[in-house]
Amino acid sequence: MKVPTSFTNIPISPSVDKVGVEERVARFQSRSIKNESKRQGLDLVLSMIDLTTLEGKDTPGKVKQMCYKAHHLHDSYPNLPTVAAVCVFPSMVKTAKTALLGTSVKVASVSTAFPSGQSTRAVKLADTKFAVDEGADEIDMVISRGKFLAGEYNFVFDEIAAIKEACGKARLKVILETGELCTLDSVRKASDIAIYAGADFIKTSTGKIQPAATMQVTYTMLMAIKDYYDTTGIMIGMKPAGGISTSKLALHNLVMVKEILGNNWLNNDWFRFGASSLANDVLMQIMKLETGVYQSSDYFTID
Amino acid sequence: MNRVEILKTYKIYIGGAFPRTESGRYYTPVNKTGEGIGNMCLSSRKDVRNAVTAARKAFGSWSERSAFNRGQIIYRIAEMLEGRKEQFILELQKQGSTKAEAEKEVILAIDRIVYYAGWCDKYNQVLSAVNPVSSSHFNFTTCESMGIVGVLAPQTTSLIGLVSLLIPAICSGNTAVLIASEKLPLCAITFAEVLNSSDVPGGVVNILTGNTEELLPVLASHMDVNALISESLGSLEIETAKAAVDNLKRKFTYNADWSSEKSQGLYYISDCLELKTTWHPIENIGGTTSSY
Incomplete structure (x- = not known):
C-alpha cells in the first residue's frame, strides 16, 4: 500500500528531452501490425475504453443509452468484450449505476468542479463524496492547473491527497489537463505530484481542451x-x-505501453482510453477484418 | 539539339489534394506505337478507402448547398475546362485521337457540363410529384441525394465518358469516387486539376487511377458507397453485382456512345437520387374531398 508523503520529500522530476520524445514516439507509429495481432489488439482496445459522455446536454436517456451500448457493443457480432467503464458527471452516476446493474462495466464519475477545477476545496470534496455515495467505482478528478502554473505545488499535492481520502474504495484517476500545462517538463512534474499524492491512475485530459492526449x-x-x-x-x-x-x-x-511498461499494463486494470467515438471506429475495423469489406458508420450505433 | 521529353507523373486526387498512391506503385500506359504516355499511380485498396472517407466527409456540406449554388459551381468547371481546352486536346492526341476527334470531344465535354449545370436547380421540380391518395393526406415525393456514388469511367474514352457519368452524379449533391479508364487515364487526372481550380470543394470528386480488376471489387463491396455506375462490365459484371449486394447499392450500367449529343439527359441524374415520399395529414373539412 502506498503511503502519501508530503510534496517536499518527493524526488525532483527529471527534465524532458522534447526532441528525443518526438523521435521515440515516431518509432512507435511505424510498427507493422499483422492482421492476427491487430484483431487481438482491437479486442483489447475495446475492453479498455471508458465510454464517455460529459456534456451540459446529457440527459438520463442519453446516459442509459450509452450504458446499454457499453455492454452491447455490436450485437450482430457476438463474443465481443464490453468496455471497461462508462464515464459521466456525478449527477448521472445513479442513472448509470442502475443501468449497468449485473454487468461488469464500472461507473466512473468526474468530480472536483470538472472540467476547470476552479472551485474551493470544500466544494470539490463534497462533489467527490457525492459521486462516491451515489455508487461511483472510480473518480476522475482534475488538478488545479491555475495553482500548478503559479508554482503552488504544495497546494496541488495536498488537494489530490485530500480527494484520495474522500474516494474511499473508489479508484482515483487524476486528470492533469496537459493541454493547459504547456510543456512536457510541466507534464512530468504534474505526473510525479499526482502519483506521489495518491493517484491510482493518471489521465491526460478532460477532452475539453486541445491538444489532448x-x-x-x-x-x-x-x-x-x-x-x-x-x-x-x-x-x-x-x-x-x-x-x-x-x-x-x-x-x-498499446505498442507504446507495451514497450515502456510491459505486459502487466496491457489490461483494463492499468490502462484505459477515455473516448466517445473510438469504440465505433474499433468496431468498424473489427468488422472489416471479419468480413473483408470496408464498413460504413450507417450500420453502427449513433453515439 | 535533341531533347528528351519529360514523362509526366500523374498523381491521384483525394479530398482536394494530389497525393501519390499509398502503395508507391505506378504503371505506364502506352500509345498505339508502344511509347509510354505518362507515369500513373497504380492505386491500392487503401487509396479507395481513403477516397471514400474523403467523399463521406464532403457529402454533408455539398448536399446541403442550394441547388442554384451547385449549378454555379458546375458551370465554373465548364469555364475552367474551356480555358484549358488546348491541353486536353494535346493529351487526347497523345492517347491516340486525331486532332479533329480531340477537339470535338473536349468541346462536347464542356457543353455537357454546362448542360448538367443547368439541370442542378431544375431536376427536383421535374422529378417530384404530388401523389393522389385516398385518405386525408397530402402526399408528395421529392428527390434527395444518395450519398457516395462510385463511378467506373468508361474505358474507351479518356474525357467525355468520365464527364458523362460523373457530372450528373455530383450535380444533385452526391459525392463521387471515380476510377479512371485504365488504358486512357491521362485526362482524368488533368480533369482533377480543373476541378481543383474551380470551386468544387475538396472531397466531392475523388479520382483514382490503376487496375480496374483490383480496385472495382473494393469499391463495389464498400459498405459506405451508396451507388455504383459504369458501362457494362463484361466478365466483371457478376462478381461486381454480388459485391454490391451487402448494402443494397444502386447499380446502373449504361451502354451509350458518349460522343453522341444524345447521351445525356435527366435520367442520368435521377438514377443517383433517392425518392422520399411524405404523408402529411390534412383536415377533411365538411366532407369536401381533396383533389390530391
Whole structure:
C-alpha cells in the first residue's frame, strides 16, 4: 500500500528531452501490425475504453443509452468484450449505476468542479463524496492547473491527497489537463505530484481542451509511471483521453505501453482510453477484418 | 539539339489534394506505337478507402448547398475546362485521337457540363410529384441525394465518358469516387486539376487511377458507397453485382456512345437520387374531398 508523503520529500522530476520524445514516439507509429495481432489488439482496445459522455446536454436517456451500448457493443457480432467503464458527471452516476446493474462495466464519475477545477476545496470534496455515495467505482478528478502554473505545488499535492481520502474504495484517476500545462517538463512534474499524492491512475485530459492526449504527452506520463514503479514497485494506471478516435492511434498507444511498461499494463486494470467515438471506429475495423469489406458508420450505433 | 521529353507523373486526387498512391506503385500506359504516355499511380485498396472517407466527409456540406449554388459551381468547371481546352486536346492526341476527334470531344465535354449545370436547380421540380391518395393526406415525393456514388469511367474514352457519368452524379449533391479508364487515364487526372481550380470543394470528386480488376471489387463491396455506375462490365459484371449486394447499392450500367449529343439527359441524374415520399395529414373539412 502506498503511503502519501508530503510534496517536499518527493524526488525532483527529471527534465524532458522534447526532441528525443518526438523521435521515440515516431518509432512507435511505424510498427507493422499483422492482421492476427491487430484483431487481438482491437479486442483489447475495446475492453479498455471508458465510454464517455460529459456534456451540459446529457440527459438520463442519453446516459442509459450509452450504458446499454457499453455492454452491447455490436450485437450482430457476438463474443465481443464490453468496455471497461462508462464515464459521466456525478449527477448521472445513479442513472448509470442502475443501468449497468449485473454487468461488469464500472461507473466512473468526474468530480472536483470538472472540467476547470476552479472551485474551493470544500466544494470539490463534497462533489467527490457525492459521486462516491451515489455508487461511483472510480473518480476522475482534475488538478488545479491555475495553482500548478503559479508554482503552488504544495497546494496541488495536498488537494489530490485530500480527494484520495474522500474516494474511499473508489479508484482515483487524476486528470492533469496537459493541454493547459504547456510543456512536457510541466507534464512530468504534474505526473510525479499526482502519483506521489495518491493517484491510482493518471489521465491526460478532460477532452475539453486541445491538444489532448498526444503520444508525446502520454509517453512522458508513462515514463513517470515507469520511474515510480522502478523505485517503489507500485503500479500506477494510465488513461490517455481526448483526441484518440481511430483504431490506428489506439494501437500505437498499446505498442507504446507495451514497450515502456510491459505486459502487466496491457489490461483494463492499468490502462484505459477515455473516448466517445473510438469504440465505433474499433468496431468498424473489427468488422472489416471479419468480413473483408470496408464498413460504413450507417450500420453502427449513433453515439 | 535533341531533347528528351519529360514523362509526366500523374498523381491521384483525394479530398482536394494530389497525393501519390499509398502503395508507391505506378504503371505506364502506352500509345498505339508502344511509347509510354505518362507515369500513373497504380492505386491500392487503401487509396479507395481513403477516397471514400474523403467523399463521406464532403457529402454533408455539398448536399446541403442550394441547388442554384451547385449549378454555379458546375458551370465554373465548364469555364475552367474551356480555358484549358488546348491541353486536353494535346493529351487526347497523345492517347491516340486525331486532332479533329480531340477537339470535338473536349468541346462536347464542356457543353455537357454546362448542360448538367443547368439541370442542378431544375431536376427536383421535374422529378417530384404530388401523389393522389385516398385518405386525408397530402402526399408528395421529392428527390434527395444518395450519398457516395462510385463511378467506373468508361474505358474507351479518356474525357467525355468520365464527364458523362460523373457530372450528373455530383450535380444533385452526391459525392463521387471515380476510377479512371485504365488504358486512357491521362485526362482524368488533368480533369482533377480543373476541378481543383474551380470551386468544387475538396472531397466531392475523388479520382483514382490503376487496375480496374483490383480496385472495382473494393469499391463495389464498400459498405459506405451508396451507388455504383459504369458501362457494362463484361466478365466483371457478376462478381461486381454480388459485391454490391451487402448494402443494397444502386447499380446502373449504361451502354451509350458518349460522343453522341444524345447521351445525356435527366435520367442520368435521377438514377443517383433517392425518392422520399411524405404523408402529411390534412383536415377533411365538411366532407369536401381533396383533389390530391
